[in-house]
Amino acid sequence: MKVRVIDYSEFENFCEDLGIDIFPVNQITDEQFMNMYNDSGSDWEFNSLKEFENEFNEDGGYAPMPSEHIIRFFPNE
Numbered sequence: 192m193k194v195r196v197i198d199y200s201e202f203e204n205f206c207e208d209l210g211i212d213i214f215p216v217n218q219i220t221d222e223q224f225m226n227m228y229n230d231s232g233s234d235w236e237f238n239s240l241k242e243f244e245n246e247f248n249e250d251g252g253y254a255p256m257p258s259e260h261i262i263r264f265f266p267n268e
Contacts, residue, residue, distance in 0.1 A: 192238070192239055192240060192264070192268065193236050193237070193238065193268050194236060194239075194242075194243045194263070194264055194265075195224070195228055195233075195235065195236045195263050196235040196236065196253075196260050196261070197227050197228050197233060197261050198260060198261075199216075199258075199260060199261060201227045201228075201230070201231045201233075201258055201261075201265075202216060202219070202261055204227075205223070205227050205230075207208075207225070207227065209250070211249070216261050219261070219263075221263065221265070222240060224261070224263045235253065237253075239265070240254045240264075241243070
């Protein structure tokens with residue numbers, strides 16, 4: 192299991208680069224998400240739901256914020 196995080200600005204840049212209007216984030220495909228993740232050079236990920244839960248509940252420095260980040264779960268990794 193991997194939980195990956197990107198900044199919302201990466202999504203905005205993705206849409207701008209494609210010349211399309213911003214669409215609901217729940218319509219981003221896994222492939223699109225990974226393209227944005229890789230293009231950003233990000234390595235912001237959690238290796239388990241428990242790791243994500245702990246960071247989020249502790250309001251840690253790597254806890255994503257819904258207004259600024261997009262998360263995606265990859266259960267088969």
